[in-house]
Amino acid sequence: MVAAASLALVAAPLAVILYPTLKRYPQESFPAAVSPRDRNLQDLAHLRRLPEVERSFTNESRAAFERAVAAIEPRAGDLDRAGLAMAAAKAAALADNGHTNVLGLAGDYGFNTVPIRLGWFADGLFVIAADDDRRHLLGGQVLGVNGRAIAALVEALRPYVGGPANLAREFVPNFLISPELLHAAGLAETTNGSTFEIRLADGRAASVELAAEAAKHPALTAQLWPKRNLSPAIEAARPAGWRHVLDGAALPAYLSRPDTNYWHDYPAADLLYVQINRVADQAPVGASRYLSDMLDEAAKKPIRNAIVDLRFNRGGDYTLTADFTRRLPQLLPPTGKLFILTSANTFSAAISTAARLKRFAGARAILVGEAMGDRSQFWGEGGLTLLPNAKIAVRYTTAFHDWEQGCGLSQITTCFLLNYAYGVPAGSLQPTVTIAPSFADYAAGKDPVMSEVMRQLAPGQGR
Numbered sequence: 443m444v445a446a447a448s449l450a451l452v453a454a455p456l457a458v459i460l461y462p463t464l465k466r467y468p469q470e471s472f473p474a475a476v477s478p479r480d481r482n483l484q485d486l487a488h489l490r491r492l493p494e495v496e497r498s499f500t501n502e503s504r505a506a507f508e509r510a511v512a513a514i515e516p517r518a519g520d521l522d523r524a525g526l527a528m529a530a531a532k533a534a535a536l537a538d539n540g541h542t543n544v545l546g547l548a549g550d551y552g553f554n555t556v557p558i559r560l561g562w563f564a565d566g567l568f569v570i571a572a573d574d575d576r577r578h579l580l581g582g583q584v585l586g587v588n589g590r591a592i593a594a595l596v597e598a599l600r601p602y603v604g605g606p607a608n609l610a611r612e613f614v615p616n617f618l619i620s621p622e623l624l625h626a627a628g629l630a631e632t633t634n635g636s637t638f639e640i641r642l643a644d645g646r647a648a649s650v651e652l653a654a655e656a657a658k659h660p661a662l663t664a665q666l667w668p669k670r671n672l673s674p675a676i677e678a679a680r681p682a683g684w685r686h687v688l689d690g691a692a693l694p695a696y697l698s699r700p701d702t703n704y705w706h707d708y709p710a711a712d713l714l715y716v717q718i719n720r721v722a723d724q725a726p727v728g729a730s731r732y733l734s735d736m737l738d739e740a741a742k743k744p745i746r747n748a749i750v751d752l753r754f755n756r757g758g759d760y761t762l763t764a765d766f767t768r769r770l771p772q773l774l775p776p777t778g779k780l781f782i783l784t785s786a787n788t789f790s791a792a793i794s795t796a797a798r799l800k801r802f803a804g805a806r807a808i809l810v811g812e813a814m815g816d817r818s819q820f821w822g823e824g825g826l827t828l829l830p831n832a833k834i835a836v837r838y839t840t841a842f843h844d845w846e847q848g849c850g851l852s853q854i855t856t857c858f859l860l861n862y863a864y865g866v867p868a869g870s871l872q873p874t875v876t877i878a879p880s881f882a883d884y885a886a887g888k889d890p891v892m893s894e895v896m897r898q899l900a901p902g903q904g905r
Contacts (some may be wrong), residue, residue: 484831488830495824498821558652559572564612570687669754669787722758729763748780758790784798802870846869
C-alpha cells in the first residue's frame with residue numbers, strides 16, 4: 443500500500459507534466475464530402491482545432507488564428523489546393539514559431555513549377571539550376587517576378603512562414619518557382635506561368651516568361667530546404683536533362699556530401715572537420731557511435747582545433763549528439779578553438795547541438811556564418827496532422843526549448859523534459875563572425891566561411 447501510494451504521488455504530477463507534451467491532434471470523422479467547398483470546409487474545421495494542441499499560441503495569437511480561419515470559410519468554395527494550403531499557412535504562421543507551420547509548400551512537390559531552381563547568396567537570389575532549354579539563365583540574378591522586386595516578394599511572402607524573418611526568407615525560392623503558390627498569395631495573375639526579370643550572367647537584363655509544368659513529385663509532409671539545391675550532388679537539384687551552375691566544378695567540402703548525415707576529415711594535421719547534415723542515424727553506423735568512434739580516432743592525433751559544420755542541418759534528435767558535444771571540447775587544448783558553422787538552414791536539433799558545443803567549449807567557441815533558422819528560445823516536439831481531404835501537412839508543437847538561458851523549475855510544465863538533463867544556458871547563439879558566400883565565390887567553388895576559419899587559425903591571427 444505504501445509503495446502504491448508513493449508511486450501515485452510520483453505518477454500524478456508526472457502525468458500533469460507530460461500530458462500536454464504527448465497530447466496528439468484531435469481526430470474526428472467527417473461524412474463523405476460531395477463538393478470542393480464541403481471538402482475545404484471539413485479541412486478548415488480540422489485546422490480550427492490546432493490551438494487544442496499547439497502550445498506556442500499566446501492569447502492574442504490564438505485569437506488572431508481563429509479570426510483568420512473564420513475569414514477563410516466564406517471563400518472555401520473558391521479555393522483550389524494551393525489556395526487552401528497558402529490560406530492555412532498564413533493562419534498557422536500567426537503562432538510566430540518556426541516549428542509551427544504548414545509543411546511542404548514547394549514547387550514540383552504537389553504544386554506546379556517553372557523549370558529553374560534558385561539560391562540565396564550574400565548579393566541576392568540567383569538561378570543555380572535549369573532545364574536544358576533554359577541553360578542560358580544559369581548564373582543570372584533574379585531581380586523580380588511578375589512585376590514585383592525580390593525585396594517586395596520576400597516581404598509579401600513573410601506572413602506564410604512562422605518564426606524569425608530569416609527562416610521565411612530561406613523558403614522564398616520554394617514559392618517563387620511555383621505559379622500556383624504565387625497565385626494563391628496574390629502574387630501572380632495566373633497559375634500557368636510567371637515572368638522573371640533576370641540580370642543574365644553576361645550582364646544583360648532579360649524579361650523571361652516561364653511556363654509552369656505539373657509537379658513531378660508527390661506532396662511533402664516535411665519542409666524542403668532550398669539551400670540543399672546548392673549542391674549538384676543532390677538529385678533534386680539537377681533532375682535528368684537539367685544543368686547546374688556547378689556542373690564540372692570541383693566542389694568545396696561543404697557541398698560535396700550533403701546527403702551524408704555525418705562525415706569527417708582532417709584539413710590539417712591538427713585540425714578536425716566534421717559535417718553533420720542531419721541529427722539522425724544513417725547506416726551502416728548510427729550517429730552516436732560514429733561520432734564517438736571519430737573522437738576516439740581524433741584523440742590519437744595532435745588535434746588542436748576543430749570545426750563542426752551545421753550549415754545544412756535541419757535537425758532531428760539532439761540526444762544523438764549529446765555525448766559528442768560534451769566530449770569534443772574536452773579533446774581540444776585550453777588554447778584550441780572550436781568553430782561552429784551555421785546558416786538559416788541550421789534548425790531545431792542542430793540549434794541544440796550548436797548550443798551545447800558553445801556551452802562546453804566556452805570562450806574557445808566561435809560561431810561563423812549566418813544566423814540560424816530559429817530563435818534560441820522556441821517551441822518544438824509535438825507532431826504533424828494532415829488536413830483530411832487536401833492532405834496538407836500542418837506541424838504543431840508541444841514543448842518549449844530555451845537554449846539561451848536554460849529551463850528553470852518554474853517552467854517544468856512547459857519545457858521539454860529531456861532539457862532538464864541535456865539543456866544548457868548557452869547565451870547568445872548569434873554568429874561571432876557573420877559571413878555568407880557571394881554568388882561569385884560560390885560559382886568559383888570557394889567557401890568564404892571556411893576561408894575565414896583558416897584565416898583565424900593562421901599564425902598571429904584570431905579574434
